[in-house]
Each structure stands twice: as C-alpha cells, then as structure tokens.
Amino acid sequence: MQIIHSPRHLGHSGHVELMNGRVVPAFEKPERVAMILRAVGERQLGPFVDPTAHGLDPVLKVHDEAFIRFLSTAWQQWTADGRDFPALPSFWKAPGMRAIEPDNIDGKLGHFSFDAGCCIVAGTWDAVQAGADIALTGVDLIADGQPNAFALCRPPGHHAHAGTMGGYCFVNNAAVAAQSFLDRGAARVAVLDVDYHHGNGTQSIFYDRPDVLVCNIHADPMQEFPYFLGYADEAGQGPGEGFNANFPLPWGADFEGWGAALEAACVLVADYAPDALIVSLGVDTYKDDPISQFRLDSPDYLKMGARIAKLGLPTLVVMEGGYAVEAIGINVANTLEGLLQ
Ligand code: SP5
Numbered sequence: 001m002q003i004i005h006s007p008r009h010l011g012h013s014g015h016v017e018l019m020n021g022r023v024v025p026a027f028e029k030p031e032r033v034a035m036i037l038r039a040v041g042e043r044q045l046g047p048f049v050d051p052t053a054h055g056l057d058p059v060l061k062v063h064d065e066a067f068i069r070f071l072s073t074a075w076q077q078w079t080a081d082g083r084d085f086p087a088l089p090s091f092w093k094a095p096g097m098r099a100i101e102p103d104n105i106d107g108k109l110g111h112f113s114f115d116a117g118c119c120i121v122a123g124t125w126d127a128v129q130a131g132a133d134i135a136l137t138g139v140d141l142i143a144d145g146q147p148n149a150f151a152l153c154r155p156p157g158h159h160a161h162a163g164t165m166g167g168y169c170f171v172n173n174a175a176v177a178a179q180s181f182l183d184r185g186a187a188r189v190a191v192l193d194v195d196y197h198h199g200n201g202t203q204s205i206f207y208d209r210p211d212v213l214v215c216n217i218h219a220d221p222m223q224e225f226p227y228f229l230g231y232a233d234e235a236g237q238g239p240g241e242g243f244n245a246n247f248p249l250p251w252g253a254d255f256e257g258w259g260a261a262l263e264a265a266c267v268l269v270a271d272y273a274p275d276a277l278i279v280s281l282g283v284d285t286y287k288d289d290p291i292s293q294f295r296l297d298s299p300d301y302l303k304m305g306a307r308i309a310k311l312g313l314p315t316l317v318v319m320e321g322g323y324a325v326e327a328i329g330i331n332v333a334n335t336l337e338g339l340l341q
C-alpha cells in the first residue's frame with residue numbers, strides 16, 4: 001500500500017488548545033506522524049510516496065473562498081497585530097448575531113471557527129496545504145489503478161466545515177478527496193468515518209447530496225465533542241436524504257459494540273455500491289487515548305481493517321485523530337495490515 005506523507009506537517013507545531021478550561025500544549029502534535037511512520041516502516045507496509053502539488057482549486061470545491069483566504073493569511077494578520085505567539089480564537093457569534101467576517105483578526109478567528117482547538121502558527125497553512133495534497137495524491141493513485149492508499153494527513157480534517165475550522169481540523173482532507181474522486185469520474189463515493197469523534201465537517205459538506213454517502217461511528221454527542229452534530233436521527237436532507245448515517249455509541253464502548261456498528265455501516269456502504277471508499281481513520285477509539293472514552297485494543301484494529309477489506313472497494317485511508325502517541329503507530333499499522341489481508 002502506498003503511504004503518502006510529507007515533512008511539511010512539522011510546521012504545525014508548538015501550538016496550544018483550550019482543554020478543560022486551560023490553555024495546554026496541543027494533543028494533536030507532530031510526534032503522531034513520527035510514530036506512525038516508524039510503525040508502518042517496521043512492518044514494511046510501504047512504499048513511501050511524496051505528495052504532488054494540486055493547488056487550491058480542488059480544495060475550493062468543498063471550502064468557501066473567504067475561509068481559505070482567511071487560513072492563508074491568518075498568521076500574517078495575527079503577527080501584524082504585534083503578537084508573536086500562537087493564534088487561538090476566543091470569541092464566537094451567538095444565534096441571532098450576524099455572520100459577518102470582521103476586519104479584525106480576533107473577529108475573523110471567531111467567525112471561521114467553532115472551538116479553541118484550532119491554533120494557528122507560522123507553519124500551519126503550509127502543513128494544511130500539504131495535507132490536502134497528500135489526500136489528493138491518494139486519489140490520483142487509486143484513480144490510476146492502485147487498489148488502496150494511505151494518506152498520512154496532519155493536521156486532520158473531518159471536523160472542518162466548508163467555512164469553519166474546529167477540532168484540530170482546518171481543511172477537510174477526506175471531503176476534498178471525495179470530491180476529487182467524483183471529479184475524476186466516480187459516480188458515487190462513500191466515506192466511512194471511524195474516528196472516536198463525529199466527523200461533523202464531512203457530514204455537513206455532503207449533507208444534501210446523494211453522490212457521497214457519509215457513515216460515522218463515534219461517541220454519542222450527548223456526552224462528547226462535537227456535541228452539536230452526530231445524532232442518530234441525522235439522515236441527510238433534500239436530495240441527500242438517506243445518504244448520511246450516524247452510529248453514536250456510549251462512553252466505554254469496546255469492540256463488541258463498536259464492531260456491531262461497523263458491521264451495520266459496512267452493509268450500508270456495500271448497498272450503496274460506491275466507486276471508491278474513503279476511510280476517515282482516527283485511532284482515538286483506543287482504550288488509552290488521553291482525551292477519549294472508548295475501549296478498543298490494538299488487535300481490534302486488525303479486525304477493523306479486515307472487515308473494511310471485505311467490502312472489496314478501492315479504498316483511500318485518510319488519517320484523522322488518535323492521541324495515545326505510544327500506541328498510535330501499532331494501531332494504524334494494524335488497521336492497514338487488516339485492510340491488506
Ligand atoms: C480529529 C480529532 O480527533 N479531533 C478531536 C478534537 C477534540 N477536542 C475536544 C476534546 C474534548 C475532550 N474532553 C475530555 C477531556 C478529558 N480529559
């Protein structure tokens with residue numbers, strides 16, 4: 001399986017997030033990629049491939065132009081204001097306020113975000129662009145005949161909406177990839193999001209469309225971030241009705257409960273008969289994840305990969321979350337190994 005990655009993610013480092021009321025070093029950190037590279041290298045799941053540059057056009061197919069302009073200039077505007085430390089939003093609009101993009105950078109940060117999980121530093125935009133190129137290179141490889149590929153994107157993407165960053169995500173790599181498959185001739189694409197957190201951004205981007213089926217298995221938003229999307233009754237709207245499926249699970253879920261949801265989601269994917277499958281792979285479902293509450297163990301990821309492989313679909317795996325750095329490598333490598341069997 002070709003593994004696409006780039007050292008450009010290293011620019012997104014030294015950042016912080018607001019967690020439990022405190023500003024702390026970000027859980028979404030560069031060591032995550034280093035550990036994954038080491039594990040997939042040791043297991044010889046490679047070869048490793050560099051991304052090719054695709055520019056912003058494929059990103060702008062799923063993201064608002066004003067949002068992308070903001071991401072590409074935010075650090076410059078933040079530092080022009082005299083601040084030489086990471087940029088973090090701290091103001092948001094309430095319902096009833098106006099959806100205006102203010103001139104002021106603090107206003108912009110609030111306008112284009114839904115939490116204080118997306119910190120911007122000098123190298124963030126370059127890392128984000130590299131992430132999108134990694135996902136798009138994965139699409140190229142599969143469109144050119146590879147049965148599968150692993151897009152080792154960092155930062156992750158599935159919480160990012162068309163015009164909103166959040167949950168460590170800036171550009172929605174999986175959504176950009178799904179749209180690219182369609183633009184390269186696919187009639188239908190399925191996204192299977194197995195990250196611990198609901199992929200609110202991916203759901204939102206495709207919510208009214210029948211050409212992308214989005215299935216999410218995640219912690220019940222009644223208990224867990226992102227709280228305001230990801231409930232079981234969200235089935236899509238308009239022409240997209242019936243093409244979104246959520247499988248919220250309670251805290252403490254192990255592979256017994258989680259695997260039953262995976263089975264149900266795989267049946268939906270198989271019935272949809274897509275031309276390509278995108279797996280939004282978060283391994284924050286792991287029992288020792290520092291910010292999550294599921295109980296999957298490392299061997300479970302082999303089973304997860306094997307079940308997905310049984311679908312027999314061209315499959316692009318896109319990296320999302322997973323914060324137990326000591327185990328992230330083995331858990332990702334197990335998933336890929338399961339997929340290859
Ligand atoms: C891509 C991804 O996995 N993003 C996750 C963002 C989660 N941010 C909010 C987490 C809230 C966790 N609260 C419980 C803290 C336990 N100490």
Ligand code: ZN
Pocket residue numbers: 195196197282284320321322
């Ligand atoms: Zn997550």
